Amino acid sequence: MAGRLRAPTGRYAGKTAQERQTERRRRFLDAALQMFGDTPGYRSTTVAALSEAAGLSTRQFYEEFRTLEDVLAALHLQVNDWAEAAALGALADAEGLPLAERASAIFRAYAANVTADPRRIRLTFVEIIGVSDRLEEQRLARRSRWVNLICTEAEAAVVRGEAAPRDYQLAATAFIGSVNGLLHDWSAGWVDATLDEAVDELVRMLLGILRPAGWQPPGGGHAKDADEVAEGS
Template structure:
């Protein structure tokens, strides 16, 4: 019937259905970030606890996610996306700098983007490990993205004549593995350092491998 308002178009509290759904999802994500990114962590958190923290029902949860693992997967993608954006946002302003300074700026941006919120760092480097084959694959895919980024950085440095021509793929994979290992050990408390110190140590690893003077 022309002019009929469907249920999906009705507004409650000034918000339409899509806005209410987005708000519910955001509340579940924030609850998951708090519970998974601090004690008790993903493995120690129940669906009921997530719903209670979000102030929503289990029915509403299942309208957004199939299981708690889906919430963890979304959070993992979110925190890695934030770290990636932090690095990419630095690129336009550093293109004219020497390689060592470009790397320094990128690494500090990465660590700030990944770990300025400790909950983000815990999810990215600790909570996702060993959860399931699906989460392991997602974690490795994100790692592969960073290896690709490192390869692009070294290819650019070769083209500029800043480092000698070589296949730096293995070095990139080894470096990203070292990044993840150090970040894990730092997040769980095995390494006592500030974010700036972590970024500086990661920089020294790169400078040593590519024989670049700071």
């Protein structure tokens, strides 16, 4: 019985088969970021149009993906990975700083990454909504990672005596919804503020969650707030 065709493994034009496959996938995702995140949008894009924009054939498309939804799913994960890497990098750089300064550094890095390209915001906050149960599950799973990051940082702050002890799951979920909504509206031009002002507001909201009215750090110390961080920056 004849076996299945195997992908070529030799070098061609100085590149291995794996290198060529990686490049094709990158070209499809680059083209998808433009078409899904700008014009015409995910729902008006066809496989033929995406392949043409990538400078590849539809045959090559189906060698990499099954459907356009697979492309959208991969691109959504990629955009989230970029933002997460930026936030985690800022978190590492802010190691040892007071809570307010750490929060400010993290959200400035996240906001700068997400808003650097309006196509990322449209793809993450608009195009992926309502596509399918599968993508909704993926979107919520990635949002859950951001919620878990907030909870982890909040719990560490509690241990350090910088935040009030409580269960932060619900508050972190509400806060991440505020982050997404504000950055989307800012990108769309619906918020009359600079990006720094928007981030400062988010940091104030987070510190208000971590340090509710009337709470004092153990020992009666002074907790540095977002306004003081902004003034010192």
